[in-house]
Amino acid sequence: MNNFEANKLLDIIHHRPTWQVPGERWVWYQEWNRALFFHWKVDPEILKSFIPEGIQLDVYNNTAWVSLVAFTMEKIRPRYLPSVSLISDFHEINLRTYVTDGEHHGVYFLSIEAQKQLSAILSRRLSGLPYEKASIQRKSGYLSAYDADNSQTGNYLKVDYRMEEQPKTKTELDRWLTERYYLYLEKGNRLYRYAIHHKEWNLFNLKTANLHLSYNIGALSLSAENIEMVHYSDGVNVIAWQQGMINR
Template sequence: MTTREILNDAGHRPWPMPKAPWKFYQEWNRAIFLHWEVDYDELKKLVPANLEIDLIEGKPWVSLVAFTMEKIRPRYLPAFKPISDFDEVNVRTYVKFANKTGVYFLSIEGGKKLSCQVAKSISQLPYRYSKITRSQNQYKTHNAEFDDRLDIQFHIEESIEKKSVLDEWLTERYALFQDFGKAINAFDIQHIQWPMNNIRVENLDVNYPRFKALFSGYPDKIHYSEGVQVIAWGKQKVLTQ
């Protein structure tokens, strides 16, 4: 799709498109979603006090999303593959801020050191390098600093033609909120609705010691998506102190 087509496909958005010009294009491709329903009190320890934890049927969720970032670039510049294409894993939860619902990252890992440095300097998001390898049916990571590990072997199955309310609640998010110093950085994004497939997991090892209280047992929900093309606006800094 062209950027114009992405911007025009906006009927599913929960609020109007930003009026300011967009700043970045990127693709989130071949994404594996692992979702857990979690304990509110345990999650609250990890989320800034000025972000409200979003709930569905009274419960909070945390998701681990493993995908490949591709073609990320500023609006008027081409992508540079050695930096713009890299594997990424993020651990996120769902929050509300300034009358919008969005995601908050508990962790972001990238598979290229230089890409992490560039992404962190531009976005102020907490990128860190992890060793990541992926093949057609396996995604494997290790972060030496925290000893975080993921190893999933899987097979992609049929598409999901009718998503549940929970499916959409977990994936259709059009804002990101991240704490940085005495501020919350807010980002608006736009993409078409995620196409989804079921996935058959052959082997799964998720070991994030810092989030041991959250990743307890097998995920409550799993999805796969071939990906979406994403338009992103620049960060808006909201002082909180």
């Protein structure tokens, strides 16, 4: 997608919450493709220790959520430069919870894993987000597969899956979990907020088989047995703005 086509994304905002897109020019383009979403209900008390001062947990009907999103990042590039597939294209897993600063509802990453070492290093340096290297492979077929293993943390995801039908309607919770347009980051003693924009996620039902999953961070323990919801999406084209510092 060239810059002209990317700018056309700004004409499609009906699906966003009440706040509008930033008035400044976007600085990054990227694609989040073939995404698997796994969602858990989590005790808010477990999550509070992860959340930096200046934002708070965002809850749905008094329930906190954590989501693992396994996808393929493609064509990431600065606004005025081409993407370089060696660096720009890689499989990624992010583990996130839901937060708000009182006005903007977004996500806070508990971990981010990238397939390529160089991509992890550059992404961490350029964005400040907590990227680290993990072994990630995926294959397509009647039953596709996503296989990830982080030797440093012991966290892993192994699943065979198939995309199924698209539901006729989305629930309010479906939208709450997926339509998020801000990312929060604590770096040093400062808190930052990234704004992003994309079309509404196309969500499909997901059929899984041979699902083995374990993600443990501090007191947080996630497994295949206690997954509450799953989604699949073919993906979105994303534009992102420069990070902004939040006073706290």
